[in-house]
Amino acid sequence: MLSAEWGARGEVLRAIRSLSDLLDRTSGTWVTLAAALVFALFVTLVLPAQTAIVSSDGTAIGSPDLLLWYSAADLYAMADAYGADGRADYLRARLTFDIAWPVVYVVFLTTALSSLYRRGPGEASRRRWVNLLPLVGGAFDLLENAGASIVMVRYPEPTPVIDVLTPLATTAKWVVLVVCFALLFVGLLSICFRWIRRGGRIPARH
Numbered sequence: 001m002l003s004a005e006w007g008a009r010g011e012v013l014r015a016i017r018s019l020s021d022l023l024d025r026t027s028g029t030w031v032t033l034a035a036a037l038v039f040a041l042f043v044t045l046v047l048p049a050q051t052a053i054v055s056s057d058g059t060a061i062g063s064p065d066l067l068l069w070y071s072a073a074d075l076y077a078m079a080d081a082y083g084a085d086g087r088a089d090y091l092r093a094r095l096t097f098d099i100a101w102p103v104v105y106v107v108f109l110t111t112a113l114s115s116l117y118r119r120g121p122g123e124a125s126r127r128r129w130v131n132l133l134p135l136v137g138g139a140f141d142l143l144e145n146a147g148a149s150i151v152m153v154r155y156p157e158p159t160p161v162i163d164v165l166t167p168l169a170t171t172a173k174w175v176v177l178v179v180c181f182a183l184l185f186v187g188l189l190s191i192c193f194r195w196i197r198r199g200g201r202i203p204a205r206h
Contacts, residue, residue, distance in 0.1 A: 016129065023131045027114035035158045039108035042101065050097050063090070064148050065098070069171050072163035075148065086155075087152045102138040109134035109180050115136040116187030130183060137176035144169040 050063075064070055064078060082090060114131040147166030151159045 002141075011163055015160055016132065017154075020129050021109050024114045027111040027131070029115070032111040035104075035108040035111045039104055046097065047101070047185045050093060050101075064166070064170060065144065066145045067170065068174050070167050072167065074162055075151055075166060076158075078154050078156065081206060087155065090148055090152055094149045098141075098145045102141045106134045106138040109137075109177075109184065113180065113187065116184065116191065131199075133176060133183070134182050137173055138182060140169045140176060142172035146171055 026127075033149045065076055067074075070078075079087060110131050113134065117130045144166055147169060150162050151166065
């Protein structure tokens with residue numbers, strides 16, 4: 001029984017390692033630059049229009065997606081303030097923008113982190129799974145969107161359990177994404193310091 005358990009864990013670890021390696025191999029320079037460009041265009045041109053929903057009285061209301069934490073009561077209060085039209089707009093955004101946006105930032109972060117923390121021969125494997133973190137953040141984002149959408153569809157009927165799990169998914173999403181962007185910043189700083197130490201010379205690719 002114990003050996004079977006360890007065997008199953010080994011299979012899972014091998015699958016995770018294979019996924020990380022696949023992301024590493026596909027994150028070439030041009031792929032990473034293209035992902036960064038699409039991310040920048042999304043942030044500047046698309047994201048600002050999605051930051052607020054207009055309520056029935058014309059007041060701009062925030063979205064639960066942008067909050068670090070909120071309670072189930074807060075989620076219901078937002079659903080009430082949106083009104084029927086606002087809830088319909090929210091659902092449309094979750095089925096359009098909020099499917100594309102996680103894909104955009106996950107691709108950007110996975111390619112960027114793969115490039116910045118690429119492993120050389122004999123390099124310690126502690127960096128191996130850094131490029132998988134954005135996938136975790138994206139998964140929490142999709143869970144958050146699904147949970148909030150169910151609450152909006154059912155309102156004014158309560159949605160037990162989901163109304164509590166949705167804020168947890170939101171907080172988990174932001175924690176993971178903050179870690180990802182912190183790693184991105186540290187990786188860029190590390191490259192800059194190495195570049196300065198080499199006297200501005202670009203190292204040869206192996």
